[in-house]
Amino acid sequence: MKLLPTIHAPSDLKNIPDAQLPELCQEIREEILEVTSRNGGHLAPNLGVVELTVALHKVFSMPRDKIVWDVGHQSYVHKLLTGRLDRFPTLRQYGGLCGFPKRTESEYDCFGTGHSSTSISAALGIACARDLAGDDYNVIAVIGDGALTGGEAMEGLNNAGDLHKKLIVVLNDNEMSISKNVGALSSYLTELRTDPTYSRVKTEVEGFLKSLPSIGSSVARAVGRLKDSFKYFFVPGMLFEDFGFKYLGPVDGHDLPALMETFEKAKQLDEPVFIHVLTTKGKGYKPAEERPNAFHGTGPFDIATGKKFSNPQAPATYTKVFSDALVELGEKNRKVVAITAAMPEGTGLDVFGKYYPDRFFDVGIAEQHGVTMGAGLAANGYHPLVALYSTFAQRAFDQLLHDVAMQNLPFTLCLDRAGLVGDDGSTHHGAYDLSYLRLMPNMVMMVPGDENELRHMLKTSLEYNGPSVLRYPRGSGLGVPLDPEIHTLPIGKSKRLQEGSQIDLWAVGTMVDTARKTADLLEKQGLSVGVVNARFVKPLDREALEAASHTVKLLVTLEENSLAGGFGEGVLDALNRMGRLKECRVLNLGIPDLYVPHGKRELLLRDLKLDPEGAADTILQAWKEEL
Numbered sequence: 001m002k003l004l005p006t007i008h009a010p011s012d013l014k015n016i017p018d019a020q021l022p023e024l025c026q027e028i029r030e031e032i033l034e035v036t037s038r039n040g041g042h043l044a045p046n047l048g049v050v051e052l053t054v055a056l057h058k059v060f061s062m063p064r065d066k067i068v069w070d071v072g073h074q075s076y077v078h079k080l081l082t083g084r085l086d087r088f089p090t091l092r093q094y095g096g097l098c099g100f101p102k103r104t105e106s107e108y109d110c111f112g113t114g115h116s117s118t119s120i121s122a123a124l125g126i127a128c129a130r131d132l133a134g135d136d137y138n139v140i141a142v143i144g145d146g147a148l149t150g151g152e153a154m155e156g157l158n159n160a161g162d163l164h165k166k167l168i169v170v171l172n173d174n175e176m177s178i179s180k181n182v183g184a185l186s187s188y189l190t191e192l193r194t195d196p197t198y199s200r201v202k203t204e205v206e207g208f209l210k211s212l213p214s215i216g217s218s219v220a221r222a223v224g225r226l227k228d229s230f231k232y233f234f235v236p237g238m239l240f241e242d243f244g245f246k247y248l249g250p251v252d253g254h255d256l257p258a259l260m261e262t263f264e265k266a267k268q269l270d271e272p273v274f275i276h277v278l279t280t281k282g283k284g285y286k287p288a289e290e291r292p293n294a295f296h297g298t299g300p301f302d303i304a305t306g307k308k309f310s311n312p313q314a315p316a317t318y319t320k321v322f323s324d325a326l327v328e329l330g331e332k333n334r335k336v337v338a339i340t341a342a343m344p345e346g347t348g349l350d351v352f353g354k355y356y357p358d359r360f361f362d363v364g365i366a367e368q369h370g371v372t373m374g375a376g377l378a379a380n381g382y383h384p385l386v387a388l389y390s391t392f393a394q395r396a397f398d399q400l401l402h403d404v405a406m407q408n409l410p411f412t413l414c415l416d417r418a419g420l421v422g423d424d425g426s427t428h429h430g431a432y433d434l435s436y437l438r439l440m441p442n443m444v445m446m447v448p449g450d451e452n453e454l455r456h457m458l459k460t461s462l463e464y465n466g467p468s469v470l471r472y473p474r475g476s477g478l479g480v481p482l483d484p485e486i487h488t489l490p491i492g493k494s495k496r497l498q499e500g501s502q503i504d505l506w507a508v509g510t511m512v513d514t515a516r517k518t519a520d521l522l523e524k525q526g527l528s529v530g531v532v533n534a535r536f537v538k539p540l541d542r543e544a545l546e547a548a549s550h551t552v553k554l555l556v557t558l559e560e561n562s563l564a565g566g567f568g569e570g571v572l573d574a575l576n577r578m579g580r581l582k583e584c585r586v587l588n589l590g591i592p593d594l595y596v597p598h599g600k601r602e603l604l605l606r607d608l609k610l611d612p613e614g615a616a617d618t619i620l621q622a623w624k625e626e627l
């Protein structure tokens, strides 16, 4: 590397002659490839925005000018150009650089992201703050074509075009979300991209319109109308122009001079500008160009072959077991309809979609719409299953409450990636779903202790005539054998795994296995410890809880969810209402009141004392206080 190490701040980039920029881009690609091949990360999105990011930093002056990166998974190039090359090898590692923009990490990260479609709203807010303060810097939102399918992006565009602030929206159009992008807007962008007559006619029409004479009154109005109708039919990006933006493009997103020229032009304009940039996801690395979805977010891999390193002994993931069970159950139950919000592979619904294409919908990055669309299906005889990552389901809180739970509709919500997800960090941990769903009347909540139980819970949910949710973690299951038949479970009934006379551990989900191991450690200290797989967070097994409170002096709850409003608080409340707390103390273990950072899940759990050793230590302290 020759050029990249000379850049300690974006101002250094200004000293690099334009002729050397392609070489710099090559060095950036190599660095990103090297680090993501070891640490994993969002490779293809970043390879696609190398020239785009270099051009932005060359033309604008950060940190005075501000860039908001939508989702933020494509911000690695920006990190490399803003003084973080030295720390780049620590990307996504515990204590290292975050994989997303973070205000606490750098003054160049003006707005934190991770969830999609927020950039236009945030950038508009920044532009309003600028104007209120009488300042004049540039504000740029960089948003992907996938992120543009999210409702909040539309809300932002709608408001920005109306307020008419000086604001630049750069659309990075690579025709991909994680999978192939979907929706009418995506088709519209494809038309702009592919119809060569647009570009030719645009130039010709613009020339013709300019040549029309300036004349007065009614003739001028007629000419104005003529111009408008011509523009409507022939000028690309008319949709965005109608939203109140000046449309520039489409621009080749790997052509540095074209990008810089367009950004220079946008900089001069004192109005909302929409720049349509065309890029190739994975650009410059063949395996990623060929399979951009496989290299959207990847684990470690071999650069030479593009082959991912995986452990062949690892048990099947929860997602895979869920995916297979759904295909099996969906064959018999033709009322089941599956909905994903742009994550068919991530949630495992892609397989259902292959078997039953007419009962499968990818709605784009539109969690809110997906849930309410499901509610509509449920109100008319179908049983929708909406599979979302726990963290992204936060978007659909009101839709779940107002459209689903309040109407007591038959509806299955499957929350994948519940609990700590690891390397993606605080924006992606599924740490809150038990809390925000527990407050919804009618909602039945199940948490499988292993992948086999997940199958039974899925069937239970699909046959339940009301709203229910099951939440399960990222990654491998425990490797337990799968029962030949999938059956339903009695709703609201827990399962005792071990008897004990002094302490009872009540756990849900991943914490069931932890509770077993914790009990072993405590028993080595001479204690008699029971273990219960609570299975249901709602309704709770009140009968079994009351019985336990008569047996043991300390009842411990364990969950991979926020302590605020979660399973443990539910247990505490139930025992309090039964008047049992005088005789039986409750200790809640879970995620405390903080945002958990990124890093390997095991390290994070250790820090939170949610591994068996940490949990045993906390419980032992509490037991000693009890005596």
Ligand SMILES: Cc1ncc(C[n+]2csc(CCOP(=O)(O)OP(=O)(O)O)c2C)c(N)n1
Pocket (backbone or CB within 6 Å): 045, 048, 071, 073, 074, 114, 115, 116, 143, 144, 145, 146, 147, 148, 172, 174, 176, 177, 178, 281, 296, 341, 342, 343, 365, 367, 392, 395
């Ligand atoms: C609310 C929300 N839902 C889902 C996701 C998961 N997700 C991350 S990136 C992505 C695709 C984004 O596509 P696009 O904006 O076009 O960016 P590209 O990766 O193609 O550059 C999705 C669905 C998310 N981050 N936020």
Ligand SMILES: CC(=O)[C@@H](O)[C@H](O)COP(=O)(O)O
Pocket (backbone or CB within 6 Å): 042, 071, 073, 114, 178, 296, 297, 346, 417, 421, 424, 474
């Ligand atoms: C950026 C984003 O939100 C997704 O790409 C996410 O990182 C995917 O996570 P998984 O690797 O768990 O599917």
Ligand SMILES: [Mg+2]
Pocket (backbone or CB within 6 Å): 144, 145, 146, 147, 172, 173, 174, 175, 176, 177
């Ligand atoms: Mg895209």
